[in-house]
Amino acid sequence: xxxxxxxxxxxxxxxxxxxxxxxxxxxxxxxxxxxxxxxxxxxxxxxxxxxxxxxxxxxxxxxxxxxxxxxxxxxxxxxxxxxxxxxxxxxxxxxxxxxxxxxxxxxxxxxxxxxxxxxxxxxxxxxxxxxxxxxxxxxxxxxxxxxxxxxxxxxxxxxxxxxxxxxxxxxxxxxxxxxxxxxxxxxxxxxxxxxxxxxxxxxxxxxxxxxxxxxxxxxxxxxxxxxxxxxxxxxxxxxxxxxxxxxxxxxxxxxxxxxxxxxxxxxxxxxxxxxxxxxxxxxxxxxxxxxxxxxxxxxxxxxxxxxxxxxxxxxxxxxxxxxxxxxxxxx
Amino acid sequence: xxxxxxxxxxxxxxxxxxxxxxxxxxxxxxxxxxxxxxxxxxxxxxxxxxxxxxxxxxxxxxxxxxxxxxxxxxxxxxxxxxxxxxxxxxxxxxxxxxxxxxxxxxxxxxxxxxxxxxxxxxxxxxxxxxxxxxxxxxxxxxxxxxxxxxxxxxxxxxxxxxxxxxxxxxxxxxxxxxxxxxxxxxxxxxxxxxxxxxxxxxxxxxxxxxxxxxxxxxxxxxxxxxxxxxxxxxxxxxxxxxxxxxxxxxxxxxxxxxxxxxxxxxxxxxxxxxxxxxxxxxxxxxxxxxxxxxxxxxxx
Amino acid sequence: xxxxxxxxxxxxxxxxxxxxxxxxxxxxxxxxxxxxxxxxxxxxxxxxxxxxxxxxxxxxxxxxxxxxxxxxxxxxxxxxxxxxxxxxxxxxxxxxxxxxxxxxxxxxxxxxxxxxxxxxxxxxxxxxxxxxxxxxxxxxxxxxxxxxxxxxxxxxxxxxxxxxxxxxxxxxxxxxxxxxxxxxxxxxxxxxxxxxxxxxxxxxxxxxxxxxxxxxxxxxxxxxxxxxxxxxxxxxxxxxxxxxxxxxxxxxxxxxxxxxxxxxxxxxxxxxxxxxxxxxxxxxxxxxxxxxxxxxxxxxxxxxxxxxxxxxxxxx
Numbered sequence: 001x002x003x004x005x006x007x008x009x010x011x012x013x014x015x016x017x018x019x020x021x022x023x024x025x026x027x028x029x030x031x032x033x034x035x036x037x038x039x040x041x042x043x044x045x046x047x048x049x050x051x052x053x054x055x056x057x058x059x060x061x062x063x064x065x066x067x068x069x070x071x072x073x074x075x076x077x078x079x080x081x082x083x084x085x086x087x088x089x090x091x092x093x094x095x096x097x098x099x100x101x102x103x104x105x106x107x108x109x110x111x112x113x114x115x116x117x118x119x120x121x122x123x124x125x126x127x128x129x130x131x132x133x134x135x136x137x138x139x140x141x142x143x144x145x146x147x148x149x150x151x152x153x154x155x156x157x158x159x160x161x162x163x164x165x166x167x168x169x170x171x172x173x174x175x176x177x178x179x180x181x182x183x184x185x186x187x188x189x190x191x192x193x194x195x196x197x198x199x200x201x202x203x204x205x206x207x208x209x210x211x212x213x214x215x216x217x218x219x220x221x222x223x224x225x226x227x228x229x230x231x232x233x234x235x236x237x238x239x240x241x242x243x244x245x246x247x248x249x250x251x252x253x254x255x256x257x258x259x260x261x262x263x264x265x266x267x268x269x270x271x272x273x274x275x276x277x278x279x280x281x282x283x284x285x286x287x288x289x290x291x292x293x294x295x296x297x298x299x300x301x302x303x304x305x306x307x308x309x310x311x312x313x314x315x316x317x318x319x320x321x322x323x324x325x326x327x328x329x330x331x
Numbered sequence: 332x333x334x335x336x337x338x339x340x341x342x343x344x345x346x347x348x349x350x351x352x353x354x355x356x357x358x359x360x361x362x363x364x365x366x367x368x369x370x371x372x373x374x375x376x377x378x379x380x381x382x383x384x385x386x387x388x389x390x391x392x393x394x395x396x397x398x399x400x401x402x403x404x405x406x407x408x409x410x411x412x413x414x415x416x417x418x419x420x421x422x423x424x425x426x427x428x429x430x431x432x433x434x435x436x437x438x439x440x441x442x443x444x445x446x447x448x449x450x451x452x453x454x455x456x457x458x459x460x461x462x463x464x465x466x467x468x469x470x471x472x473x474x475x476x477x478x479x480x481x482x483x484x485x486x487x488x489x490x491x492x493x494x495x496x497x498x499x500x501x502x503x504x505x506x507x508x509x510x511x512x513x514x515x516x517x518x519x520x521x522x523x524x525x526x527x528x529x530x531x532x533x534x535x536x537x538x539x540x541x542x543x544x545x546x547x548x549x550x551x552x553x554x555x556x557x558x559x560x561x562x563x564x565x566x567x568x569x570x571x572x573x574x575x576x577x578x579x580x581x582x583x584x585x586x587x588x589x590x591x592x593x594x595x596x597x598x599x600x601x602x603x604x605x606x607x608x609x610x611x612x613x614x615x616x617x618x619x620x621x622x623x624x625x626x627x628x629x630x631x
Numbered sequence: 632x633x634x635x636x637x638x639x640x641x642x643x644x645x646x647x648x649x650x651x652x653x654x655x656x657x658x659x660x661x662x663x664x665x666x667x668x669x670x671x672x673x674x675x676x677x678x679x680x681x682x683x684x685x686x687x688x689x690x691x692x693x694x695x696x697x698x699x700x701x702x703x704x705x706x707x708x709x710x711x712x713x714x715x716x717x718x719x720x721x722x723x724x725x726x727x728x729x730x731x732x733x734x735x736x737x738x739x740x741x742x743x744x745x746x747x748x749x750x751x752x753x754x755x756x757x758x759x760x761x762x763x764x765x766x767x768x769x770x771x772x773x774x775x776x777x778x779x780x781x782x783x784x785x786x787x788x789x790x791x792x793x794x795x796x797x798x799x800x801x802x803x804x805x806x807x808x809x810x811x812x813x814x815x816x817x818x819x820x821x822x823x824x825x826x827x828x829x830x831x832x833x834x835x836x837x838x839x840x841x842x843x844x845x846x847x848x849x850x851x852x853x854x855x856x857x858x859x860x861x862x863x864x865x866x867x868x869x870x871x872x873x874x875x876x877x878x879x880x881x882x883x884x885x886x887x888x889x890x891x892x893x894x895x896x897x898x899x900x901x902x903x904x905x906x907x908x909x910x911x912x913x914x915x916x917x918x919x920x921x922x923x924x925x926x927x928x929x930x931x932x933x934x935x936x937x938x939x940x941x942x943x944x945x946x947x
Contacts, residue, residue: 011466026483146611148563151603158591227730230685232716237747241732263474300475320776
């Protein structure tokens, strides 16, 4: 068990190091020095407040500091929670800007991932055993999974938001409101949340439904299913076992799809102007706020790694074969 | 998996086995509704993308028509807020779509299969290292990495975009190919080839790969579709090539210039619909091909 | 329990037509009889065995009847058979080693299976443990996952589970194909013990290994190309077979102590006929050294001596 998790953590640590290194290295490949240019531009408008940014810059990009020291400084600053100061929302530190946006992105990602996975699995399993359901769910799911996330977002925004006027399509909450713990505000939050959530949910749902349907059909042909049927077990029992067993590869699939779903969430936020990490990225790009962009990148990578690890833990708990394989089976 | 009559014929010396397998696959493929239907849709779009721009005298970004006009006889998909021909943009966008899908999917297929084969066949340290590489690239969320690259380095052409996409889409292929190679490696015909002194690359090319050819075809189709979706996402954020028209870029422009609020549905519905149709048809083709290659599923 | 099979025909549906895998089987099995069912691949023995308990999706009951203990066995009706499976007719499948759900502990699997059939697991548990110990497995096996057991252990668990409800008829399909020789012996002996202790009534042991089944069977039935060739007490089949196919089959067996530089090991030249559109008359005719023109007419499966049935004109 320790070896299994050890290997996984090693890969995740390695990945994080690669991500940080990419973050630090890529600006160097740019012609000229855009970061310096950005700083010079800003210093013209805010000469005094530029000092912390300048200091940060010198440490990790500076010309008089040797390259390896720059790299280590970058790590040192990172561990102190310093990712520089945002240019776009000057003088807010990057970490603060990000932590303001993360709750919105999580509010979209967590429910949509969990619900679409669960619902997709259930419906896929149902489709595997009822022909009429199969004939409607399957084609619909193929269409859904082939749909680009942002296009579905656009369609929903236009149809349900503008034409039908049912939901707002911009922002996290109405611009004329102030965040409070009132029911009205929460309802407002919810109204702004529904369409982006629905968009994410539907596309992901299609993929899971198709996968589960195929897995169930495969499981129902397995030897253990045939044996149970030969022993007169009711359909119910066989289906229950098949479903349980099919969840395992679906769980692995979830880990594999995380990157795709996160990407989907980012573009969906852009469509709806939802104030999460996606909109943050867009703003960072538009305003050439490189510190912010790098910060968001690292945050997302960290989040994905944590989610992967969580799924690894769940998988071990759910599949006895991995648990026993690691402890060394008895003969 | 082989038709017993074809097997009998082959044994009687009439047909080389590999050829007959391809013949048989083709025979069933052309009779499978999903394969034929999916392929027809994809080819129709391809034809549209190739042909349409040849028959018009203006470019996709030229300001030719009345601004924000709905579809009409002159402009089949209407015009943008600037009076550009949406249909022409759409057709040109299809070109980029196919190009990036083919190049990006092809590159990912090449990398994934190479890594998978070598890792599965060689084993040992090579396998360990390649596995590490695969796992790292797998876990890294590709879009954000590409955002970082694009933001700094910039993407000026579709082939370059395809290069980036291909460089990040291969890990699942490597894993699957490795698993299959591992199982094939221990088969007798490979041992025979090894004993006769064939080089590793030759063994992979002549003994192992043909046994996985059906799987490789289906994998390429999936990668093609994936690359198309990926490119559309990048283009939509504004991190794709801006000198050529692409479907994602069309949606980006539409949203930026308030097409939603102005109700210019002909500007933002067709691009996404085109992508959905192409990628969806590819997926359906894949399901059909699965039936062709796995006779067990054929008897419906 | 006495089993009576009359003219059983089961075909496989394929795109190119029906494969006539089992084409008219008629025989009886006495209570407590162990019958070995032997023949080469594709002769129909597995089809016969499977059809007595559960027709799979491609199989089609074309004709014939089966009676177990005087009651008709509704093998064509899947739902009607369900209550009879496990209780009256049971199966030890060919794939016994992968027959257990890998993600369930064995004890839990058995408990859930019994409960789903309306039986009280608690009531059966002591007997279950007793039988497991009989085949050399301790009660801790119930707390194991299948992956923790060796192939032979899983085989024995399946043996015990399949016979837990004391079925009148047990079908053992290729029981020992995947096992090493010593385990084969242990499993075969356990099967006989189950019959002796009345855990099961009659057993049909499907095999392609006559030499093994000879050790435990009371009678042996040989099949060829979907038809029954010969049925006789095990001793008779091995020492005095009457059907040319059985004779050739036995003579093509390697013998311990015989060197093949002295006497060549011969197989039976040729191939079984295709069952898609089988030839008329005796199906062994093309490979039979004794064939003559009467063989163009299909020989009936008739009794030529006490408890000895043959389908061959020359043998009658």
